[in-house]
Amino acid sequence: MATRERPLSPHLQVYRWQITMVMSILHRATGVGLWFGAFGLAWWLVMFALGQDHAARALQCVSSPLGMVALFAFSLCLVYHLFNGLRHLAWDAGWGMDIPSVYKTGYTVGILTVVVTAAIWFFALGGA
Amino acid sequence: MNDLRSPLARARGLGSGKTGTGHFWTQRVTAVALALLTPWLVWMLVSMAGGDAMQAYTVLRHPLNALLLAAFCIAMFWHAKLGLQVVIEDYVHTRATEVTLQLLNVFLCTLGAFASVFAIFRIALTA
Numbered sequence: 001m002a003t004r005e006r007p008l009s010p011h012l013q014v015y016r017w018q019i020t021m022v023m024s025i026l027h028r029a030t031g032v033g034l035w036f037g038a039f040g041l042a043w044w045l046v047m048f049a050l051g052q053d054h055a056a057r058a059l060q061c062v063s064s065p066l067g068m069v070a071l072f073a074f075s076l077c078l079v080y081h082l083f084n085g086l087r088h089l090a091w092d093a094g095w096g097m098d099i100p101s102v103y104k105t106g107y108t109v110g111i112l113t114v115v116v117t118a119a120i121w122f123f124a125l126g127g128a
Numbered sequence: 129m130n131d132l133r134s135p136l137a138r139a140r141g142l143g144s145g146k147t148g149t150g151h152f153w154t155q156r157v158t159a160v161a162l163a164l165l166t167p168w169l170v171w172m173l174v175s176m177a178g179g180d181a182m183q184a185y186t187v188l189r190h191p192l193n194a195l196l197l198a199a200f201c202i203a204m205f206w207h208a209k210l211g212l213q214v215v216i217e218d219y220v221h222t223r224a225t226e227v228t229l230q231l232l233n234v235f236l237c238t239l240g241a242f243a244s245v246f247a248i249f250r251i252a253l254t255a
Contacts, residue, residue, distance in 0.1 A: 028215065031208075031211045031212075031215075032211075032212065032215060034208065035208045035211065035212050038204050038205055038208045038237075039236070039240055041201070041204070041244065042201070042205075042240045042241075042243050042244045042247070045197075045201075045243075045244050045247040045248055045251070046243055046244075046247045048181075048184065048185070048188060048247065048251050049246070049247035049248075049250040049251050052181055052182075052185075055181040055184070055185070056180075056181050059180070059181055059184070075170075078166065078170070082162075082163060082166050085159055085162075085163060086163060088159075089156065089159060089160065089163070092156060120170060120174060123174050123177075124173075124174045124177035124178075125177070125178075126177070126178055
């Protein structure tokens with residue numbers, strides 16, 4: 001097939017970064033991250049199904065420094081994708097499509113992601 | 129044009145999506161399921177934190193936890209398959225590579241879902 005020279009859009013190089021595109025890109029990026037995380041969860045369950053020795057080793061892996069970094073990244077992706085996903089579902093229902101709402105819900109998702117991820121790790125690390 | 133078929137008949141089945149709104153709708157259905165189940169999953173995992181394997185087994189063996197976790201894993205791998213499918217469609221423009229990646233996506237997500245559900249029920253029903 002002949003490759004045609006044609007304009008590509010959007011021209012990311014000349015675009016001023018704005019919250020709408022940042023959140024859209026992050027939604028996709030966290031989605032791809034969670035695709036890998038899904039297999040992490042499956043691996044963890046299979047290790048537990050294989051017996052206590054494997055389960056203990058799985059817990060050892062997860063609580064290693066590298067495991068904790070992966071788990072933290074997973075939790076951050078999960079919380080962001082969940083809240084921004086709710087934003088997408090609201091749009092699908094026809095709610096919040098005007099620009100002020102898009103910005104307001106966008107910043108709300110950002111703040112909620114930080115707060116909820118912090119709360120999860122506060123409780124997970126035995127804070128209360 | 130000596131085509132006796134109606135414009136609709138010619139167009140049917142030839143759209144780029146080929147399955148109409150099926151992909152969009154299933155992605156939303158699984159999204160709603162995951163939105164409902166994720167808070168429960170996070171709460172369950174946090175309750176396991178700091179504990180040993182035996183404590184985790186006790187939680188995973190509870191019938192309600194096993195059932196909800198199986199539902200979560202099926203919805204999760206289904207949603208993951210649909211999501212990555214679009215990413216591959218958008219960014220991979222070499223047909224052979226694209227089809228290979230699409231097949232890998234389907235196979236891996238199906239295996240992941242089956243393995244998770246099998247593991248969950250094995251944990252719940254044995255030892």
